[in-house]
Amino acid sequence: xxxxKQHNEHRIVFLRLVALIDFYLFDALNFKHLIAVGNLLVIxxxxxxxxxxxxxxxxxxxxxLFIFLLLMVPIADFSNWSFCVLTIxxxxxxxxxxxxxxxxxxxxxxxxxxxxxxLATFSIGSGFLVFPCGLLLLYFKKRPLGSFIAWGxxxxxxxxxxxxxxxEPTGHPSILNNLVDHPDMVLMxxxxxxxxLTNSLYTTHTYLGFMLEVSLISYLGWILSVKGSIFSKKTx
Amino acid sequence: MSLLLALILTIAxxxxxxxxxxxxxxxxxxxxIIAILFIVILYGVGLDSFKENVFVHHTYFLIFGLxxxxxxxxxxxxxxxxxxxxxxxxLYSYYxxxxxxxxxxxxxxxNRILRxxxxxxxxxxxxxxxxxxxxxxxxMPEVSDDINYRIDGFYDNSEVLTIIGWAFLSESNAKKVxxxxxxxxxxxxxxxxxxxxxxxxxDEKYGDRKSQLEGSGFNLSLYKPLLDIPDGTYxxxxxxxSNRVSKWIPIDxxxxxxxxxxxxxxxxxxxxxxIEPLYHIDEVNIVEDQSRLFxxxxxxxxxxxxxxxxxxVDVINQSLPRRVIIxxxxxxxxxxxxxxxxDVAMVMKQDAYLNSGFKAVIPTSGxxxxxxxxxxxxxxxxxAYYLTDSFRILIPK
Numbered sequence: 130x131x132x133x134k135q136h137n138e139h140r141i142v143f144l145r146l147v148a149l150i151d152f153y154l155f156d157a158l159n160f161k162h163l164i165a166v167g168n169l170l171v172i173x174x175x176x177x178x179x180x181x182x183x184x185x186x187x188x189x190x191x192x193x194l195f196i197f198l199l200l201m202v203p204i205a206d207f208s209n210w211s212f213c214v215l216t217i218x219x220x221x222x223x224x225x226x227x228x229x230x231x232x233x234x235x236x237x238x239x240x241x242x243x244x245x246x247x248l249a250t251f252s253i254g255s256g257f258l259v260f261p262c263g264l265l266l267l268y269f270k271k272r273p274l275g276s277f278i279a280w281g282x283x284x285x286x287x288x289x290x291x292x293x294x295x296x297e298p299t300g301h302p303s304i305l306n307n308l309v310d311h312p313d314m315v316l317m318x319x320x321x322x323x324x325x326l327t328n329s330l331y332t333t334h335t336y337l338g339f340m341l342e343v344s345l346i347s348y349l350g351w352i353l354s355v356k357g358s359i360f361s362k363k364t365x
Numbered sequence: 366m367s368l369l370l371a372l373i374l375t376i377a378x379x380x381x382x383x384x385x386x387x388x389x390x391x392x393x394x395x396x397x398i399i400a401i402l403f404i405v406i407l408y409g410v411g412l413d414s415f416k417e418n419v420f421v422h423h424t425y426f427l428i429f430g431l432x433x434x435x436x437x438x439x440x441x442x443x444x445x446x447x448x449x450x451x452x453x454x455x456l457y458s459y460y461x462x463x464x465x466x467x468x469x470x471x472x473x474x475x476n477r478i479l480r481x482x483x484x485x486x487x488x489x490x491x492x493x494x495x496x497x498x499x500x501x502x503x504x505m506p507e508v509s510d511d512i513n514y515r516i517d518g519f520y521d522n523s524e525v526l527t528i529i530g531w532a533f534l535s536e537s538n539a540k541k542v543x544x545x546x547x548x549x550x551x552x553x554x555x556x557x558x559x560x561x562x563x564x565x566x567x568d569e570k571y572g573d574r575k576s577q578l579e580g581s582g583f584n585l586s587l588y589k590p591l592l593d594i595p596d597g598t599y600x601x602x603x604x605x606x607s608n609r610v611s612k613w614i615p616i617d618x619x620x621x622x623x624x625x626x627x628x629x630x631x632x633x634x635x636x637x638x639x640i641e642p643l644y645h646i647d648e649v650n651i652v653e654d655q656s657r658l659f660x661x662x663x664x665x666x667x668x669x670x671x672x673x674x675x676x677x678v679d680v681i682n683q684s685l686p687r688r689v690i691i692x693x694x695x696x697x698x699x700x701x702x703x704x705x706x707x708d709v710a711m712v713m714k715q716d717a718y719l720n721s722g723f724k725a726v727i728p729t730s731g732x733x734x735x736x737x738x739x740x741x742x743x744x745x746x747x748x749a750y751y752l753t754d755s756f757r758i759l760i761p762k
Contacts, residue, residue: 182368228371318391319391322400326400327433
């Protein structure tokens with residue numbers, strides 16, 4: 130039961146399992162091992178996934194370099210913090226792999242997607258969001274009813290286990306209070322969040338940070354507005 | 366599309382659960398991986414839209430990735446260095462007399478968990494003390510009065526030296542200048558790097574177009590028992606160095622470095638017989654369990670120091686002992702005495718026992734390996750001493 134014990138709003142079973150395995154193998158908890166495992170999961174994990182999803186040609190240097198550069202962008206408080214890389218990082222990896230496998234459609238991939246979805250749920254608090262996303266994917270893919278039922282039941286079991294004997298973490302404002310008391314913050318949060326990548330540049334390379342951000346927003350805005358129809362074609 | 370939706374839902378969830386803490390939460394580095402994935406996925410989405418003009422698409426994102434990577438790489442190296450020093454500094458200060466200072470909402474619980482983890486060897490931190498980074502210099506540059514500084518906090522005891530303050534050179538960017546503390550004895554100087562602390566207040570007061578002083582704050586904590594420098598009294602100084610300049614200024618502070626004294630064996634004293642000594646060993650290397658201390662299995666000391674903490678009094682004269690000597694095998698060390706123990710004075714109903722605490726930190730590197738008997742000699746003011754029960758420790762090879 131200790132594995133499932135709540136940590137703030139999360140159930141960090143995956144992190145605890147990795148820590149336990151490390152302890153059994155080396156007779157002590159070594160955070161360097163945890164950091165290494167987390168980074169090995171996140172960087173090669175996402176690199177492989179994007180190569181497959183975008184169907185990138187391994188002989189083309191440019192796209193590979195771009196993905197490598199972005200995944201390797203130094204984030205001091207993520208890549209060298211074992212807790213973060215094994216909760217946020219692994220949660221995202223499992224979520225993406227679950228949806229990737231679900232998109233494939235064969236039975237083996239479907240079972241794998243259920244396993245990855247469960248791992249995502251018990252890696253980080255937002256992990257269970259994979260289930261509604263998966264439902265949407267199944268709907269767009271026009272999958273048989275059986276897939277919906279199996280996915281739905283697994284989702285209910287996982288989310289049920291997640292919220293079983295769940296208690297509001299102390300010292301954290303509740304979601305409802307945030308919505309009522311700070312609606313402006315809730316609205317601004319995603320924008321600040323997406324711009325946070327260039328935030329650290331403002332102290333050292335002010336104009337560069339500004340130009341990077343403006344160029345990215347303009348470029349992405351153009352893709353989304355002019356070429357927005359692509360979303361109806363790509364399900365993963 | 367579903368990947369993008371998963372990321373958008375994750376961001377929405379973060380916004381709902383974290384917005385109450387303020388917008389600062391949105392720029393914490395630990396969530397930036399989500400922003401990175403968002404950009405990579407949009408890049409992938411764009412690939413299909415640019416089938417006829419994919420070169421522009423690739424070039425744009427490649428330049429974007431390259432600029433972001435290189436600029437952040439530069440920034441984050443400094444941040445990693447600072448973080449390492451902060452973690453080391455935290456470990457040193459953990460071993461000061463007062464232990465309940467882990468920074469956590471429930472610090473008592475956090476300390477309890479850490480103590481259990483350390484005492485059961487679940488958490489292994491030994492390697493952290495391998496790098497007490499310092500450099501010895503026989504010659505220093507000329508003293509400079511071009512350094513502005515202030516010492517905001519100075520805490521010095523037998524184990525830990527902590528200095529907090531700010532320092533800067535005129536017309537410079539403080540972030541590009543390394544602040545170091547110098548321990549000087551005669552012509553020899555030992556130089557210790559400090560942890561950089563942001564000081565917006567200093568920048569607001571003294572900063573101008575030529576001087577960016579936000580990074581002028583510093584913090585240094587040294588754990589004395591493990592310092593590889595000779596015992597003695599040291600004058601303190603601040604050394605500021607960058608690629609171009611190296612300037613230092615003495616500060617009006619000193620610190621003493623006196624490791625547990627080895628006590629000679631032959632001393633004519635009388636052993637107190639027939640009266641039980643009054644003392645208690647609260648912990649040995651954070652093991653408090655007396656049945657474990659005095660049990661049949663020797664206590665394994667696999668850390669760099671043997672730390673004993675407790676209290677002892679001279680029960681006949683109802684006074685404090687003159688000395689408390691820790692015997693480890695055939696080696697003897699004087700403990701630091703006179704530490705505050707109001708609990709002892711209260712329970713014994715004797716005000717004289719108010720400062721009956723003692724503590725000894727003995728580097729294990731100087732001890733012979735193997736199983737050793739450990740006991741105390743509690744000296745009275747009248748050339749007599751009490752002998753306590755012994756317990757056994759194992760110093761591994």
